[in-house]
Amino acid sequence: xxxxxxxxxxxxxxxxxxxxxxxxxxxxxxxxxxxxxxxxxxxxxxxxxxxxxxxxxxxxxxxxxxxxxxxxxxxxxxxxxxxxxxxxxxxxxxxxxxxxxxxxxxxxxxxxxxxxxxxxxxxxxxxxxxxxxxxxxxxxxxxxxxxxxxxxxxxxxxxxxxxxxxxxxxxxxxxxxxxxxxxxxxxxxxxxxxxxxxxxxxxxxxxxxxxxxxxxxxxxxxxxxxxxxxxxxxxxxxxxxxxxxxxxxxxxxxxx
Amino acid sequence: xxxxxxxxxxxxxxxxxxxxxxxxxxxxxxxxxxxxxxxxxxxxxxxxxxxxxxxxxxxxxxxxxxxxxxxxxxxxxxxxxxxxxxxxxxxxxxxxxxxxxxxxxxxxxxxxxxxxxxxxxxxxxxxxxxxxxxxxxxxxxxxxxxxxxxxxxxxxxxxxxxxxxxxxxxxxxxxxxxxxxxxxxxxxxxxxxxxxxxxxxxxxxxxxxxxxxxxxxxxxxxxxxxxxxxxxxxxxxxxxxxxxxxxxxxxxxxxxx
Numbered sequence: 001x002x003x004x005x006x007x008x009x010x011x012x013x014x015x016x017x018x019x020x021x022x023x024x025x026x027x028x029x030x031x032x033x034x035x036x037x038x039x040x041x042x043x044x045x046x047x048x049x050x051x052x053x054x055x056x057x058x059x060x061x062x063x064x065x066x067x068x069x070x071x072x073x074x075x076x077x078x079x080x081x082x083x084x085x086x087x088x089x090x091x092x093x094x095x096x097x098x099x100x101x102x103x104x105x106x107x108x109x110x111x112x113x114x115x116x117x118x119x120x121x122x123x124x125x126x127x128x129x130x131x132x133x134x135x136x137x138x139x140x141x142x143x144x145x146x147x148x149x150x151x152x153x154x155x156x157x158x159x160x161x162x163x164x165x166x167x168x169x170x171x172x173x174x175x176x177x178x179x180x181x182x183x184x185x186x187x188x189x190x191x192x193x194x195x196x197x198x199x200x201x202x203x204x205x206x207x208x209x210x211x212x213x214x215x216x217x218x219x220x221x222x223x224x225x226x227x228x229x230x231x232x233x234x235x236x237x238x239x240x241x242x243x244x245x246x247x248x249x250x251x252x253x254x255x256x
Numbered sequence: 257x258x259x260x261x262x263x264x265x266x267x268x269x270x271x272x273x274x275x276x277x278x279x280x281x282x283x284x285x286x287x288x289x290x291x292x293x294x295x296x297x298x299x300x301x302x303x304x305x306x307x308x309x310x311x312x313x314x315x316x317x318x319x320x321x322x323x324x325x326x327x328x329x330x331x332x333x334x335x336x337x338x339x340x341x342x343x344x345x346x347x348x349x350x351x352x353x354x355x356x357x358x359x360x361x362x363x364x365x366x367x368x369x370x371x372x373x374x375x376x377x378x379x380x381x382x383x384x385x386x387x388x389x390x391x392x393x394x395x396x397x398x399x400x401x402x403x404x405x406x407x408x409x410x411x412x413x414x415x416x417x418x419x420x421x422x423x424x425x426x427x428x429x430x431x432x433x434x435x436x437x438x439x440x441x442x443x444x445x446x447x448x449x450x451x452x453x454x455x456x457x458x459x460x461x462x463x464x465x466x467x468x469x470x471x472x473x474x475x476x477x478x479x480x481x482x483x484x485x486x487x488x489x490x491x492x493x494x495x496x497x498x499x500x501x502x503x504x505x506x507x508x509x510x511x512x513x
Contacts, residue, residue: 109389
């Protein structure tokens with residue numbers, strides 16, 4: 001039996017007294033696209049950062065291709081990180097570099113590709129996300145939110161990673177642009193056989209880009225299932241979240 | 257009891273801060289001496305620190321030299337010791353005023369900008385993005401700034417020394433009617449290599465401190481725009497205090513009896 005691409009076993013992470021991840025267990029198979037849903041501040045981004053080594057888990061095991069990477073600091077795991085690409089919620093584009101250099105950053109710095117060749121590859125990758133070569137010389141600040149997401153996506157896939165994380169890929173975009181990004185994610189992930197882990201609040205996006213959906217609530221994954229059955233999950237927490245109801249077992253703390 | 261708890265919390269926070277700074281410094285220095293190096297980024301930082309600071313440091317130096325000559329003349333004339341002005345100007349500038357004033361001006365200009373840039377990168381997840389692109393943030397962001405600070409400030413101070421001495425010369429010759437040749441020969445005659453060397457060593461230390469505190473404050477900033485503002489203030493205040501502290505320590509090492 002082949003090991004899953006990513007395996008999380010009883011992963012815990014706290015900040016002071018606050019337990020953010022309280023025993024997260026999940027296997028993600030090679031080529032699979034899993035979406036984590038959950039309310040704001042439930043620890044979805046922390047989960048991604050623990051897998052990437054940006055944050056260290058307090059306990060539990062995180063494996064990538066069967067290799068335990070739980071307690072490796074980023075500096076010690078550059079080889080593992082080459083397997084990853086990430087689309088950040090706010091884009092996280094380097095604002096002092098032009099678009100092409102943002103896209104080619106991993107190729108130049110980590111793979112030591114000559115700048116000229118890397119620029120050609122960057123322009124090719126920009127075309128894959130529907131951006132023309134004219135955009136390559138612009139600075140990120142000159143782009144719209146949708147274009148920044150596309151550049152972020154191009155940067156995430158430029159080095160042909162085996163795994164890509166998508167952090168709120170459609171947040172802050174209008175519905176049409178959001179759907180364009182969803183389509184781009186689906187086509188790039190399927191075409192390149194990438195393993196994807198996404199986090200989102202946007203149920204339309206979750207159903208479109210995910211093979212499986214799981215919900216993180218109070219530090220635990222309370223439901224995992226096929227994306228097609230999320231509307232009829234039978235779990236009252238998932239049901240409340242999916243239908244966006246204020247009434248239900250999830251209580252929002254609102255001060256009056 | 258609450259009073260003691262407050263003192264305890266402040267002391268613990270101080271030592272926590274000191275520990276983080278020590279680990280940050282050790283990590284940063286280790287990345288300065290291990291490949292890969294980024295000559296392109298080092299060069300860019302050297303231009304930012306050296307070339308673009310030249311106008312402000314030059315103006316500070318020339319007016320300091322001019323004031324020094326004028327004040328020394330006012331004081332020394334009472335003892336008929338006006339001939340010592342050239343000596344006072346050159347020694348004060350090379351040993352103390354050149355490195356300290358340049359250090360403080362660069363701390364305000366470069367320390368603040370480093371903290372703001374790295375702080376913004378921190379709060380907009382650009383530093384996390386570096387990690388996901390298999391690039392060590394210490395190697396890419398911190399090490400080039402430390403190396404550039406260490407190498408560039410001595411050169412900047414050397415220029416400041418020359419401009420400051422020229423300021424003193426202008427006041428002495430054109431305002432106080434000193435003989436130009438005698439003033440210059442007094443300047444050269446009384447200047448010891450150690451005066452210049454001690455100033456340059458101070459400059460190197462101050463350049464390192466400015467870059468270190470700028471990077472450290474920015475790297476640990478959090479909480480959006482307010483956090484970046486706090487990081488910028490911390491960078492300038494802490495590097496200014498450290499410059500004055502290390503100025504004494506290095507002076508003691510070179511000239512202490």
